[in-house]
Amino acid sequence: MAELRQDPICGRWVIIATERAARPSDFTLGRGDPKGGFCPFCEGNEDRTPPEIAAVRPGGGPSDSPGWRVRVVPNKFPALSLNGHAVAPGTGHRRRAPGVGTHEVIIESPRHAISPTDMPPSDFEHVIRTYCRRAEALDADSRLAYVLIFKNVGQEAGASIEHAHSQIVGVPVMPRRVAEELERCEQFYRHNGRCLLCDVLAEDLEDGTRVVAQTESFVALSPFAAAFPFTVWLLPRFHAGCLFDMGADQEAELARLFQEAMARVEICLNDPPFNYAVHAAPTAAGGRRDECCHWHIELIPRVTRVAGFEWGTGFYINPVEPESAAAYLRNVTDRQVAERIARQPAGSGDGRAQARHSRS
Numbered sequence: 001m002a003e004l005r006q007d008p009i010c011g012r013w014v015i016i017a018t019e020r021a022a023r024p025s026d027f028t029l030g031r032g033d034p035k036g037g038f039c040p041f042c043e044g045n046e047d048r049t050p051p052e053i054a055a056v057r058p059g060g061g062p063s064d065s066p067g068w069r070v071r072v073v074p075n076k077f078p079a080l081s082l083n084g085h086a087v088a089p090g091t092g093h094r095r096r097a098p099g100v101g102t103h104e105v106i107i108e109s110p111r112h113a114i115s116p117t118d119m120p121p122s123d124f125e126h127v128i129r130t131y132c133r134r135a136e137a138l139d140a141d142s143r144l145a146y147v148l149i150f151k152n153v154g155q156e157a158g159a160s161i162e163h164a165h166s167q168i169v170g171v172p173v174m175p176r177r178v179a180e181e182l183e184r185c186e187q188f189y190r191h192n193g194r195c196l197l198c199d200v201l202a203e204d205l206e207d208g209t210r211v212v213a214q215t216e217s218f219v220a221l222s223p224f225a226a227a228f229p230f231t232v233w234l235l236p237r238f239h240a241g242c243l244f245d246m247g248a249d250q251e252a253e254l255a256r257l258f259q260e261a262m263a264r265v266e267i268c269l270n271d272p273p274f275n276y277a278v279h280a281a282p283t284a285a286g287g288r289r290d291e292c293c294h295w296h297i298e299l300i301p302r303v304t305r306v307a308g309f310e311w312g313t314g315f316y317i318n319p320v321e322p323e324s325a326a327a328y329l330r331n332v333t334d335r336q337v338a339e340r341i342a343r344q345p346a347g348s349g350d351g352r353a354q355a356r357h358s359r360s
């Protein structure tokens with residue numbers, strides 16, 4: 001018999017359809033063939049993007065020149081722009097506000113990597129540090145209520161450029177999906193004086209069946225009421241509202257676990273398209289509430305399609321019990337993970353990304 005489960009954080013109910021229990025090999029939605037051709041994000045093509053906002057350039061050098069590890073540039077076709085003043089939406093049935101906000105692209109590697117697992121760990125550390133520094137910088141902008149970091153890998157996940165990149169969007173109003181989580185977390189905090197996610201996490205760690213991997217400070221787990229098969233959440237084992245309050249050692253530790261979690265998902269599901277998004281406390285202008293927000297990264301392989309039932313009800317059917325998903329992901333060996341994550345020194349050519357091209 002199927003089971004209904006309610007997500008403790010956002011309150012959404014899902015149907016865990018154990019009767020149609022699927023195995024990893026039942027999901028065949030791949031990333032498609034690499035497109036190839038000219039890539040504006042590869043090193044040497046800096047003049048084909050808008051001027052950079054920030055970059056990691058270990059050897060120094062001018063902006064918009066080669067020699068970088070990570071570059072942050074404005075989105076060429078931004079969903080929102082900072083030209084103008086944020087105005088509080090009016091009242092009544094037709095609320096509107098000017099499209100004030102930011103839309104930046106984080107180019108994660110000078111090489112034509114496709115997934116973060118195509119990068120040496122030291123490069124992915126730069127990516128995590130860049131997330132933290134950009135989130136911190138945008139947090140200070142009084143026009144923004146919320147800053148979302150997210151990533152699309154593969155066409156099915158919405159990626160239009162295949163070169164590894166993420167996006168960071170600052171919006172002037174609270175997004176509904178985030179507000180749903182926040183409302184429940186605030187309510188729990190008011191009644192119990194502690195963080196809801198800290199509570200849920202303590203239970204998950206004790207139970208152990210949904211834990212995928214962990215380090216001293218972070219954990220990757222399969223959430224109890226995941227709406228999509230093989231969803232993985234990454235979060236700190238300590239309470240923290242914002243991603244950017246970590247020390248350098250913790251940033252490196254998170255990068256390691258994050259790369260491992262992605263490698264486990266990719267090995268298990270044969271390089272699926274995927275998305276991830278970072279949920280953290282709102283900005284100062286958005287009302288902050290660090291005490292009851294606990295940042296987490298939601299990683300979702302895009303292996304099922306949302307159809308009429310989901311669209312019409314907001315109910316999701318997940319054909320893989322989260323405990324089984326965690327077991328499949330844990331069963332990927334450390335050796336497989338190590339082999340997947342590129343170890344070659346930076347700048348030594350296209351390595352595995354190339355190998356993947358020739359396989360397809």
Ligand SMILES: [Zn+2]
Nearest residue numbers: 039042112163
């Ligand atoms: Zn490229």
Ligand SMILES: [Zn+2]
Nearest residue numbers: 195198239294
């Ligand atoms: Zn917490």
Ligand SMILES: [Zn+2]
Nearest residue numbers: 181279296298
């Ligand atoms: Zn969330």
